[in-house]
Structures are given as C-alpha cells and as structure tokens.
Amino acid sequence: MNIVTCIKQTFDTEAKIVIDNGQVSTQGVNLIVNPYDEYAVEESIRLKEKNGGEVVVVSVGGDKTQEALRYCLAMGADRAVLIQDPALEQADNLGCAVAMAKLISQMEYDLVFCGKEAVDDGAAQVPSMLAEKLDLPQANVLTALEIADGQATATREIDGGSEVLEMKLPAVLSAQKGLNEVRYPSLPGIMKAKRKELKVVSLADLELSAEDVAAKTELVAAELPPARKAGRVLSGEIDEMVAELVSLLKDEAKVI
Amino acid sequence: MDFSYTEEERMMLQMTRDFAEKTVKPLAVESDREHKFPRDTVEKMAALGLMGVTVPPEYEGAGMTNICYSIAVEEISRHCASTGIIVSVNNSLACEPVKLFGTEAQKKKYLADMASGRKLGCLGLTEANAGSDAANVSTTAVLDGDEWVINGQKIFITNGNEADYCILIAQTDKSKGHRGLAAFIVDLDNPGFKVGTLEDKLGIRGSSTAELVFEDCHIPKENLLGELGKGFKVALVTLDGGRIGVASQALGIARAAIEDAAAYAKERVQFGKPIANLQAIQWMLADLSTEYDAARLLTHRAAYLKDQQLPYSKEAAMGKLMASELAMKAATKGIQILGGYGYTTDYPMERYFRDAKITEIYEGTSEIMRLVVSANILR
Amino acid sequence: MSIVVFAEQRGGALRKITFEVISEGKRLATAAGDSLKVLLAGDNVSGLAEELKKFGPDEIAVVNSDKLADYTTESYAGVLTDYVKQENPSLVLLGHSAIGKDLAPRVTARLGAGLVSDCIEINYDGGDFSFIHPIYAGKAVATYKVNSAVKIATLRPNIFAMEEAEGAANVVDFAPEIAASRTTVKEVIQQAGDRPELTEADIICSGGRGLGNPEGFDLIEQLADALGAAVGSSRAAVDAGWRDHQAQVGQTGKVVSPNLYIACGISGAIQHLAGMGSSKCIVGINKDPEANILTVADFGIEGDLYKVVPALIEKLKEVNG
Numbered sequence: 001m002n003i004v005t006c007i008k009q010t011f012d013t014e015a016k017i018v019i020d021n022g023q024v025s026t027q028g029v030n031l032i033v034n035p036y037d038e039y040a041v042e043e044s045i046r047l048k049e050k051n052g053g054e055v056v057v058v059s060v061g062g063d064k065t066q067e068a069l070r071y072c073l074a075m076g077a078d079r080a081v082l083i084q085d086p087a088l089e090q091a092d093n094l095g096c097a098v099a100m101a102k103l104i105s106q107m108e109y110d111l112v113f114c115g116k117e118a119v120d121d122g123a124a125q126v127p128s129m130l131a132e133k134l135d136l137p138q139a140n141v142l143t144a145l146e147i148a149d150g151q152a153t154a155t156r157e158i159d160g161g162s163e164v165l166e167m168k169l170p171a172v173l174s175a176q177k178g179l180n181e182v183r184y185p186s187l188p189g190i191m192k193a194k195r196k197e198l199k200v201v202s203l204a205d206l207e208l209s210a211e212d213v214a215a216k217t218e219l220v221a222a223e224l225p226p227a228r229k230a231g232r233v234l235s236g237e238i239d240e241m242v243a244e245l246v247s248l249l250k251d252e253a254k255v256i
Numbered sequence: 257m258d259f260s261y262t263e264e265e266r267m268m269l270q271m272t273r274d275f276a277e278k279t280v281k282p283l284a285v286e287s288d289r290e291h292k293f294p295r296d297t298v299e300k301m302a303a304l305g306l307m308g309v310t311v312p313p314e315y316e317g318a319g320m321t322n323i324c325y326s327i328a329v330e331e332i333s334r335h336c337a338s339t340g341i342i343v344s345v346n347n348s349l350a351c352e353p354v355k356l357f358g359t360e361a362q363k364k365k366y367l368a369d370m371a372s373g374r375k376l377g378c379l380g381l382t383e384a385n386a387g388s389d390a391a392n393v394s395t396t397a398v399l400d401g402d403e404w405v406i407n408g409q410k411i412f413i414t415n416g417n418e419a420d421y422c423i424l425i426a427q428t429d430k431s432k433g434h435r436g437l438a439a440f441i442v443d444l445d446n447p448g449f450k451v452g453t454l455e456d457k458l459g460i461r462g463s464s465t466a467e468l469v470f471e472d473c474h475i476p477k478e479n480l481l482g483e484l485g486k487g488f489k490v491a492l493v494t495l496d497g498g499r500i501g502v503a504s505q506a507l508g509i510a511r512a513a514i515e516d517a518a519a520y521a522k523e524r525v526q527f528g529k530p531i532a533n534l535q536a537i538q539w540m541l542a543d544l545s546t547e548y549d550a551a552r553l554l555t556h557r558a559a560y561l562k563d564q565q566l567p568y569s570k571e572a573a574m575g576k577l578m579a580s581e582l583a584m585k586a587a588t589k590g591i592q593i594l595g596g597y598g599y600t601t602d603y604p605m606e607r608y609f610r611d612a613k614i615t616e617i618y619e620g621t622s623e624i625m626r627l628v629v630s631a632n633i634l635r
Numbered sequence: 636m637s638i639v640v641f642a643e644q645r646g647g648a649l650r651k652i653t654f655e656v657i658s659e660g661k662r663l664a665t666a667a668g669d670s671l672k673v674l675l676a677g678d679n680v681s682g683l684a685e686e687l688k689k690f691g692p693d694e695i696a697v698v699n700s701d702k703l704a705d706y707t708t709e710s711y712a713g714v715l716t717d718y719v720k721q722e723n724p725s726l727v728l729l730g731h732s733a734i735g736k737d738l739a740p741r742v743t744a745r746l747g748a749g750l751v752s753d754c755i756e757i758n759y760d761g762g763d764f765s766f767i768h769p770i771y772a773g774k775a776v777a778t779y780k781v782n783s784a785v786k787i788a789t790l791r792p793n794i795f796a797m798e799e800a801e802g803a804a805n806v807v808d809f810a811p812e813i814a815a816s817r818t819t820v821k822e823v824i825q826q827a828g829d830r831p832e833l834t835e836a837d838i839i840c841s842g843g844r845g846l847g848n849p850e851g852f853d854l855i856e857q858l859a860d861a862l863g864a865a866v867g868s869s870r871a872a873v874d875a876g877w878r879d880h881q882a883q884v885g886q887t888g889k890v891v892s893p894n895l896y897i898a899c900g901i902s903g904a905i906q907h908l909a910g911m912g913s914s915k916c917i918v919g920i921n922k923d924p925e926a927n928i929l930t931v932a933d934f935g936i937e938g939d940l941y942k943v944v945p946a947l948i949e950k951l952k953e954v955n956g
Contacts, residue, residue: 013886013906017774024775032270035887067266074267094744119886121770121777123752125740128708132744137817138708140737143880153821157881158733159650160832164822171817177887178880184275187305187318190267215782216749222770222777225912231919233935241936242946245918246954248934253916255895256838256862256951278874523925597925 001053001147003044004104005077005113006130007037009061009068010120022221033068036115038075039175042182044113045076047147053110054078058103060088060096066198073193074185080196085203087210093125095213100126101133102206109170110150116141116174124174131172139165143178268324272331275304281335287462288607293418294339294462301339302373306332307346311355311371315363322497322559326504330552333508337611338462340508344501345414346370349619350377353423353439353494357482366421366441375420379498380410380442380468381491388624390425390491391434395470397426399477404440406473409452414618416466417451420444423494424470425487437487441479448473459610496569497562498619499576503555506579506615507548513583513590513608514544520594520603531593540589548586551579570632577625580615587612638664639724641715642675642687642695643734645706646823649683651835652730655795657690659757660728661802664693666759669725671802672696674718674809676711678704684806691800696809706734707816712741717811719746719785726764731789732834739789749781751788753890755913772886772909792834793892794913826881833882836865838895839911841884842877843869845900845921845940849877854944855899861951867891867911869901885910899940903928920944 011017012030019025033041044055057072057080059065069080083099091099104112112134117124124140131138143162144155147169154165157176185193203213234241249256261269280297287294301307309325311317318324325347333340354367369375386392395408406426413422422442429436442449452467482490518541521532531537555575561568587609591598598605616622640660642653657673664671670693675683677699684695696718702710715738719727727742729735731753743750755776756767766779766788781787833839840862842855852866859866868878870885884891886906896914900921901907908931911917919932920940929935936943 011771013772015771016905017771019775024770067263070263071267071270074271092749093740094747094750097744119772121752121768122772122890123740123750123768124736125743125750125752128737128740129744131708132712132741138737138741139818141733156733158645158823159834161823161825163820163824165818166821167818176880177883184271184304185267186303187268187309187320187324188313189305190264190271191313191319193267194264216747217751218780218782220765220778220780222775225769225773225776228912228917228931229933231917231929231931231933231935233929233932233937238938238942238946241938242943242950245934245936245947246950249895249916249918250954253895253933255916282875520925523927523930602923 001051002109003055003111004109005044005057008034008118009065010034034118038182039179040113041072042180073196074190080198082200092215092217097129112172114174116176127174137167137171140174141176272328276331276335284336291461307373308371316368317371322562326559329504330508333505338460340505348498348501349379352497377421378415378419380422380424382412395426402477403474406470410468417464434488439481439487439490499572502619503575503579506583509583509612510586513586517590517593544586547582551582573625573628583612637670637724638726640673641729652792654797658798659795661691661800688804689799691802693803695806698809702813705820709816713814727787729789735789748783748785751779754788755794831865833865838862838864839867839893840864840897841867843901844871861948902926
C-alpha cells in the first residue's frame with residue numbers, strides 16, 4: 001500500500017506572534033510539523049507497517065521545510081519530496097494544492113493523507129482541494145479509520161457527533177486529533193533518516209507555470225487582536241464572591 | 257568554530273524536549289514525593305533508543321554523538337532530574353565501560369542488553385571507605401577455578417535497586433593498591449547478591465540509590481572487564497564520561513530553575529508592576545543565563561572532544577564543575593525570586609534546589625573536579 | 636450581481652449557522668447593492684424555505700433529490716458549483732461548520748476561485764470585499780483580499796448576529812444533474828445528551844488539570860446543567876484522558892466564541908486562550924493566584940473550585956427559581 005502524506009511546517013503552537021510591518025514575523029520562531037499532519041504521518045506509517053508499501057511525505061516550502069520532512073522520515077516515512085519554487089512563496093492554499101496534486105498525479109499511490117487543517121491559518125482547505133484536483137473521493141476530520149480490500153471505512157467528526165463513511169481507494173483523507181497517538185522518532189530512526197531520499201523539485205520539474213499556482217487570496221495585513229480589558233478578581237468569602245459574580249453576569253455582562 | 261547543531265542534533269533536541277514535556281514532566285512530582293522509580297518511562301526511553309545513545313548500532317545502540325547524548329540528558333533532566341540520572345548512569349557508567357573495555361562476546365551480550373534497555377545497568381565503585389579515594393576499594397574478587405568469587409559491599413549505587421547488571425570494581429590483589437583493582441560485569445540475578453539499605457535522599461528521589469551486598473557471589477571467569485590490574489583505569493575513564501552526563505543533568509536543572517523563575521517574574525506583580533521590571537531580578541536572571549550558556553558550551557566542548565576521540569578529562573571536569581555549581585546557584589536564586597512560593601511544594605523550584613545539590617557530589621565532588629583541572633594545569 | 640448563500644441542513648433541519656450566514660449575506664448584499672440568493676439543497680427540503688424567507692433573501696433556489704438525502708461532498712459540490720456557475724455571483728458564503736469546511740474548498744478548487752475560511756468579519760468598501768480571519772487560532776487577525784471574480788468565504792459560527800429582514804423571497808426550483816458520490820454515509824452517530832454543540836453554544840463551562848481527577852468533570856456537568864451550557868476541556872485534561880478530544884478548546888482543539896466562558900481549574904496556557912479568547916465574557920476560577928486565566932478573565936475568582944463551583948450552582952438555582 002503506497003501512501004502520499006502531505007505535511008506543512010508551521011510555528012510551534014507555543015510561539016508568541018509578533019507582527020512586523022503588517023505581516024507575521026518568522027524571526028526566531030521554532031518551527032514544527034503541523035500537529036494534525038503528524039497524526040496523518042503516524043496513521044500512514046501504521047498502515048504501511050501493517051500492509052507493506054511505502055510512505056512518501058510531500059510538502060511545499062523553503063529550505064527550512066526540509067527539517068520538517070526529515071522529522072517525518074525519522075518517524076518512519078520512506079522518502080520525501082519538497083516542492084520549492086520562488087513562485088510558490090506567495091501561493092495560497094489552492095496554489096499549494098495544485099502543485100502537490102500535480103506531483104502526486106505522477107506517483108503510484110493508494111491513499112493521500114493530510115492533517116485536517118494547519119494550526120497557522122486554520123483554513124482546512126488543502127485536503128478537499130487536493131481531492132478535487134486529483135478527482136478523488138474525500139473524507140475529512142477522521143477520528144478512526146479501517147482499511148480492508150481496497151476500501152476505507154472512516155469515522156469523521158461532524159457538528160455534534162460523527163458519521164461513518166465508506167469509499168473505495170484511492171481517496172484523500174484528513175486526520176483529526178484522536179485518530180492515533182503519534183510516535184516520537186526513535187534515535188535509530190533519526191540516524192536512518194539522514195540516509196533517506198529527500199528530493200527537491202521545482203514547478204518547472206512538475207511542468208507547471210507560475211500562472212498555474214497564482215494566488216487568488218492575499219493576506220493584506222495582519223495585526224494583533226485587541227487586548228482584552230483588564231478584568232476584575234473578586235474578593236471576599238466564597239458566598240459573597242459567588243453572589244457578586246451571578247449579579248455581574250446577569251446585570252452587567254447580561255450573559256445569563 | 258561552528259556552534260550550529262547538525263540535523264540529527266536538532267531532531268534529538270526536538271524529540272527529547274517533546275518527550276520530556278509530555279511523558280517525563282507529568283510524573284516528576286509523584287516520583288519525587290513517593291520515591292518512585294519511573295519504570296514505565298524507562299521502558300519508553302528504551303524503545304526510543306535513549307538507553308544507549310552513543311553505543312554503535314551493532315550492539316543495539318543508536319550510534320549517535322556525545323553531543324546528542326548531552327542534549328538528551330539535559331532535556332529529560334529539565335523536567336525530572338531523577339529520570340535524567342537513570343539515563344546518564346545506564347549510558348555513561350554501565351554501557352560505556354563495556355563499549356570501551358569489553359570483549360566482543362561481552363559487547364554482544366551485556367552491552368546490547370543495556371543499550372537496548374532490555375536490562376538496566378549500574379556502576380559499583382563507591383564503598384564506605386572509598387569515595388573520592390576510589391583506590392581504597394576493599395571489595396574482593398578471588399579466582400576459584402572458572403569463577404570469580406566476590407565479597408564486599410558497595411554503597412550509594414545509583415540504579416542499584418533496579419539494575420540487572422553491575423559494572424563492579426573490586427580488589428584482586430590488595431598488596432598492589434590501586435594496581436590491584438579490576439573491573440567485572442556482574443549479572444545481579446545471582447544468589448550471592450542482595451540489595452542492602454535503600455537510601456532516603458534529599459533529592460533525585462525518583463532514582464534508586466542502594467547498597468549492593470556481595471557474599472560469595474560467583475561469576476564466570478570471562479566476566480572480567482578489561483585487564484587484571486586495570487580496574488582503576490576503567491573507573492577513571494568511565495567517570496570522565498559520566499561527568500558529561502552529570503553536567504548535562506545539572507544543565508537541565510539549571511535551565512528549569514531559570515525558565516521557571518523568569519516566567520514567574522513576568523507574572524508576579526508587586527508595587528504595581530511585574531517584578532521582572534526590577535533590576536535586582538533582571539541582573540540575577542542575566543547572570544544565571546550567562547553562566548548557563550558558559551556551562552553548556554563547556555559541556556558540549558567536552559562531548560565534542562570525546563566524539564573526536566581526543567583527551568577530554570579536564571574539559572569534562574570543567575563542564576561538570578561549572579554546571580553543577582550553577583544548578584545549585586540557579587535553584588537558590590530561583591527560590592529567592594519566587595519568595596515564599598518558591599519555598600513551598602506548590603512550585604517545583606524547591607525540588608530543583610534539592611535535586612541540584614547531588615550534582616556537586618556524585619561522580620566526583622566539586623573538589624575532585626578542581627583537583628582534576630588543577631592537576632592538568634600544573635603537571 | 637448577487638451574493639449566494641449555501642443553506643446548511645442536516646436530516647431535514649436547518650442549522651443555526653445558516654441563519655447567521657444569511658443575515659450577514661443580507662447585510663453585505665444591501666451594502667453592495669447586490670441581490671441575495673440562497674441555495675437550499677437536500678431531499679424533500681422545500682418546506683424549509685419558509686424559515687429562510689424571514690431573513691430577507693431575494694431568491695431561494697431549492698434542489699430536491701434523494702441523492703442529496705445525506706450530505707456527501709461530491710454530490711453537494713456539484714450542485715453548488717452548478718448554481719454558482721449559473722448565477723455568477725460576486726460572493727459565495729457558507730458556514731465554517733463541518734459541512735462548510737468540507738464543501739467550500741472542493742467547490743473553490745473546481746471553480747479555480749479564492750477562498751477565505753473562518754471569517755469573523757467581512758467588509759464592503761464600495762468596490763471590494765475584505766475578509767477578516769483570525770490566524771494562529773486568534774493570536775493574530777488577518778485581513779484578506781480575494782482577486783478571483785467569484786469570491787468564497789466561510790463564516791465562523793456564533794459570531795454573526797441573526798437578523799430578520801425583508802426580501803422578495805421568490806422560491807424557484809433548481810434542477811441540476813446530480814453527480815453520484817463515491818463516498819457513502821453508513822452511519823450517523825449523535826453525541827449523547829442534549830447539550831449544545833461547543834462551537835454553537837451560548838455558554839461553555841470548561842474544566843482543566845486543576846480538577847485533579849476525571850470525576851471532577853461531574854461538577855462541571857452540573858454547572859453546565861444549571862446554565863444550559865456545553866462542556867469544554869483544556870488540552871491538559873484531554874491529554875490526561877479525562878475527557879474526549881472533541882471537547883478540547885484551544886489551538887489544537889475547537890475555537891469557540893460563546894457569550895460566556897467559565898474556565899474552572901484551567902491555568903490559561905497561550906494555546907487555550909487562543910481558542911476561547913474571543914468569548915464575550917470570560918470567568919476564571921482557579922486557586923492559583925498567579926494563574927494566567929485570572930488575568931485574562933473579565934471576572935476572576937481565586938479559590939478552590941470544589942468550593943466555588945458548588946456554591947455557584949446553588950446560587951444559580953436560587954436566582955433562576
């Protein structure tokens with residue numbers, strides 16, 4: 001079973017956001033594999049361990065993105081491909097999906113796995129866009145997955161519950177927290193990762209033009225959210241504080 | 257000079273930081289309070305390859321550098337110094353001497369067992385009358401046919417109560433003084449062995465510190481590690497490497513104290529502003545951070561030299577001396593910054609304080625470190 | 636020009652988010668001088684048009700087909716794409732709900748358009764729309780422009796006010812060819828209990844590591860009962876196995892914006908604040924005087940939650956009779 005797993009390198013979730021000239025500054029920020037993508041990588045590796053085949057991790061990014069891909073190789077993926085091109089630096093989600101879909105369409109695969117969304121823009125666009133560009137069925141936000149005889153049975157989180165979907169492979173799936181517990185790369189895994197193939201391809205290599213990935217959306221400006229007004233810590237005996245709180249919620253905030 | 261990490265060092269840092277935060281940290285308080293050895297964590301660390309970081313893959317180790325090893329011990333000790341020393345002892349004091357002095361057969365069996373984490377190791381050196389004066393060992397090993405017969409007691413042995421194998425330093429010829437010492441690999445599943453007193457300690461309470469008692473303990477003749485008469489050298493070389501581990505443990509404790517103190521100083525408001533705005537606090541943190549970097553660079557230099565198979569004894573002693581005294585200082589200042597809260601068990605600062613102290617003592621006291629450094633300068 | 640809203644229904648019932656999206660669509664259509672058109676798709680859903688009329692659309696296009704009985708991406712994507720191609724609107728709006736998140740990017744890719752997800756504000760400046768979308772789970776707020784002819788956006792639930800309005804509300808049939816879906820829905824599992832969905836709830840009571848043990852959530856449940864609230868959790872409590880991950884609020888959980896968020900035994904890590912910082916009113920209950928949540932909360936109570944929360948429940952019962 002051959003699996004293509006798409007990942008994005010994102011800011012560490014502990015990162016403090018600094019705005020520089022209307023854009024989010026990347027200065028000194030620790031970069032990680034997007035946590036939801038880690039669930040996808042983990043699930044892909046488990047499926048490979050069970051069924052054989054290979055896991056190829058794919059990403060769009062710059063030089064630093066190689067670290068994220070290498071991390072996935074250390075977890076147990078077999079090889080990696082990075083799509084790197086100046087024309088992709090301002091690309092939006094659709095542009096990235098177009099580039100990855102073109103790459104994936106030239107590979108042999110049974111499954112494409114993604115994280116349900118990236119923790120940076122939180123857009124949750126790429127998996128469905130990939131599915132569209134590859135003309136495949138999709139199942140997003142999965143908390144459980146079974147694969148047998150070329151068929152996937154996937155449990156997808158929906159508002160207020162979940163639903164179980166069935167589809168024939170190949171398909172595009174996206175992982176939610178809870179799908180599995182992500183392994184750490186072992187030390188031998190880290191050592192092996194150094195010798196695994198990490199290929200860098202450009203848009204030209206994929207026979208795509210800058211036009212094909214041109215951004216339709218543009219982040220014009222980012223700013224920090226307005227700071228919350230300093231609140232009030234109540235004082236007194238518990239009964240007094242509770243009574244004051246209830247009256248504040250009722251009469252001042254008018255939320256109960 | 258190149259101060260940047262290699263890719264594998266970066267990954268090691270990320271992985272161990274993550275692992276320590278999620279797996280080691282949640283157990284640290286209970287482990288300390290209940291004197292509880294973190295068995296499950298040790299198993300998880302074994303699965304990741306952390307029990308034999310620098311051991312070559314042919315003996316089931318990870319085959320990584322000593323810098324990677326130092327990073328791992330620091331990251332783990334950042335959240336639990338007890339867990340840090342368990343790793344350090346198995347790597348430096350148990351695996352390392354077998355790796356350096358063992359026969360191929362010893363490596364295939366004992367080194368592979370310990371590096372993979374299937375078995376846990378310890379070093380049996382210290383005795384009631386042989387601490388810093390390691391040559392004064394009185395435990396004896398007498399050859400009887402195809403077996404060595406061991407008699408004596410070892411004390412303050414880290415991992416002692418939990419270990420499966422012991423690298424033991426014993427006297428085979430008392431008349432020769434330290435030239436009469438030899439090293440042995442003892443499988444502790446042996447009727448001639450028992451665990452004596454378990455120490456109740458100020459700090460690193462999650463680790464096991466035990467007395468080892470050998471009474472007519474028979475071990476195979478081929479379990480002599482290295483040559484007869486070279487036991488003192490095995491001990492000294494082993495301790496040199498161990499000091500990189502303890503220095504790294506101390507760095508972890510120091511960083512914990514500094515990070516926690518800084519975080520607290522930013523939140524704690526007195527006189528209408530965070531105490532981090534007070535220069536008295538700023539200078540404390542500035543000094544500690546500077547010394548932390550210095551100690552870390554010293555420690556990594558020692559690890560680098562060891563990786564290059566260059567002499568590193570003096571450098572390791574410098575690293576351990578500076579890192580351990582910094583750990584103590586950082587925890588002391590840390591409590592000062594937290595004030596009354598720092599003195600309570602509501603915050604881990606008091607644990608850092610208790611854990612830090614041992615780093616100035618074991619695997620060579622600060623005084624011995626100064627002796628090693630000065631001996632290198634004045635010879 | 637027109638603005639198209641996709642009306643979300645599941646099992647023949649319209650969702651609250653639909654009314655929020657139509658209300659915002661109406662405001663934007665009025666500002667831009669566009670007409671507002673709503674696409675209502677499903678199996679036997681014509682009856683739902685009445686409810687939609689109240690929010691002032693100019694037209695409601697209804698598609699009925701047994702192929703649309705369950706929500707499936709491919710069938711619905713075909714219908715919405717066909718409708719957008721027919722109407723050629725300037726703007727297409729969906730909810731940032733499970734369905735909207737799944738559908739919008741697929742349709743966007745098919746149309747080769749631009750999509751801004753999870754908007755908390757959309758502005759029309761006389762010539763163009765700008766889209767406000769929180770990034771890094773609310774640690775920053777970004778303004779986006781879209782340069783495609785059809786612009787697509789999904790709107791965060793619980794942010795946009797529902798407002799009734801006047802409109803022609805012509806109901807028309809729309810009968811595209813409906814593509815077969817390669818996925819089939821085998822089972823739909825509703826969460827037990829009648830608590831509101833976290834992202835739609837007006838009030839959320841959340842528990843964290845400070846509860847000390849999983850049973851502590853019983854108390855949070857009781858508080859939630861007293862308020863008709865949803866129950867959330869910090870990541871620490873989820874990681875400890877005390878609560879299902881579906882309850883997690885924060886950067887790697889759900890982003891919520893209720894009217895009232897009560898955090899009990901939650902320290903207020905930056906990732907958690909990112910997930911609930913847009914709540915209208917925040918109450919923090921924590922025994923640690925240095926806990927970050929007490930700084931962020933509109934109203935903080937420093938104290939043992941096991942004493943404060945039961946007293947609060949009693950008081951609420953008393954007040955509500």
